[in-house]
Amino acid sequence: MKLALESVGHAFLGRPVFEKLDLSLVEGEVVALIGPSGCGKTTVLQIAAGLIDPLRGRVRRAYRRHAVVFQEPRLLPWMTARDNIAYGLCAIGASATARVEVAERRAREVGLHPEDLDKFPVELSGGMRQRVAVARALAVDPDVVFFDEPFTAVDVGLKRALQDLVIEAAAREHFSALFVTHDLAEAVRVAHRLVVLSGSVEGLAASRVIEGKPGERNDRIVFEMVETWSRDPAFHALFDGERERIR
Numbered sequence: 299m300k301l302a303l304e305s306v307g308h309a310f311l312g313r314p315v316f317e318k319l320d321l322s323l324v325e326g327e328v329v330a331l332i333g334p335s336g337c338g339k340t341t342v343l344q345i346a347a348g349l350i351d352p353l354r355g356r357v358r359r360a361y362r363r364h365a366v367v368f369q370e371p372r373l374l375p376w377m378t379a380r381d382n383i384a385y386g387l388c389a390i391g392a393s394a395t396a397r398v399e400v401a402e403r404r405a406r407e408v409g410l411h412p413e414d415l416d417k418f419p420v421e422l423s424g425g426m427r428q429r430v431a432v433a434r435a436l437a438v439d440p441d442v443v444f445f446d447e448p449f450t451a452v453d454v455g456l457k458r459a460l461q462d463l464v465i466e467a468a469a470r471e472h473f474s475a476l477f478v479t480h481d482l483a484e485a486v487r488v489a490h491r492l493v494v495l496s497g498s499v500e501g502l503a504a505s506r507v508i509e510g511k512p513g514e515r516n517d518r519i520v521f522e523m524v525e526t527w528s529r530d531p532a533f534h535a536l537f538d539g540e541r542e543r544i545r
């Protein structure tokens with residue numbers, strides 16, 4: 299077990315978000331956390347990552363290092379892409395040579411070109427900035443990675459390429475991940491297991507193991523799983539929420 303949330307409850311300004319939530323990640327497991335907008339996904343992720351303390355319950359961590367990829371890239375505007383990727387390496391005591399070597403290797407892995415590395419965030423497209431954010435997370439060799447809807451703002455074609463990067467990195471490096479999304483097809487592509495936060499129950503509304511391995515599910519399989527789960531009562535909250543938002 300790498301991470302476990304046990305009977306966690308949280309509220310903002312006296313309004314409960316969830317009352318009693320249990321969630322765990324085993325080594326090498328990618329868990330997708332889905333739910334409609336506003337149901338508390340970011341709150342769960344921030345509690346899991348230790349960014350906020352839960353009002354109730356406890357969080358157990360059995361790992362050395364984690365990294366977070368947010369919905370916006372959150373790059374430092376005055377640093378080049380290379381220095382942004384290397385940013386977390388200072389804190390773990392890497393030498394200057396090692397920082398450059400790691401940053402360049404991670405940049406290659408996420409599909410950035412060597413000439414992009416001297417650019418500042420303002421000179422990069424939204425998709426490239428998100429690649430930098432993923433490379434920065436991977437640079438510290440995390441045991442656990444938290445993704446908070448990282449590809450929601452990028453366009454559809456690119457989204458797929460970025461999902462593939464995460465799938466490949468997770469398979470290669472065996473980190474555990476909590477991947478928050480409101481996109482069921484994305485969840486089904488990237489994860490080993492799916493958990494649903496509906497916002498109207500105490501904790502999680504459902505947990506499902508996704509058949510097969512991420513990266514080995516073709517488009518037909520993903521489509522069929524999405525179809526099947528859309529009819530599952532445990533997922534109704536998700537789709538009702540989506541309809542509310544579209545209306």
Ligand SMILES: Nc1ncnc2c1ncn2[C@@H]1O[C@H](COP(=O)(O)OP(=O)(O)O)[C@@H](O)[C@H]1O
Pocket residue numbers: 310311315333334335336337338339340341342
């Ligand atoms: N810092 C905060 N202060 C007050 N309310 C908050 C704060 N953060 C989140 N909330 C509220 O908590 C609920 C869950 O938010 P969030 O975890 O961001 O949901 P999600 O990520 O699923 O969209 C929402 O109703 C939101 O408005």
Ligand SMILES: [Mg+2]
Pocket residue numbers: 339340341446447
């Ligand atoms: Mg959120």
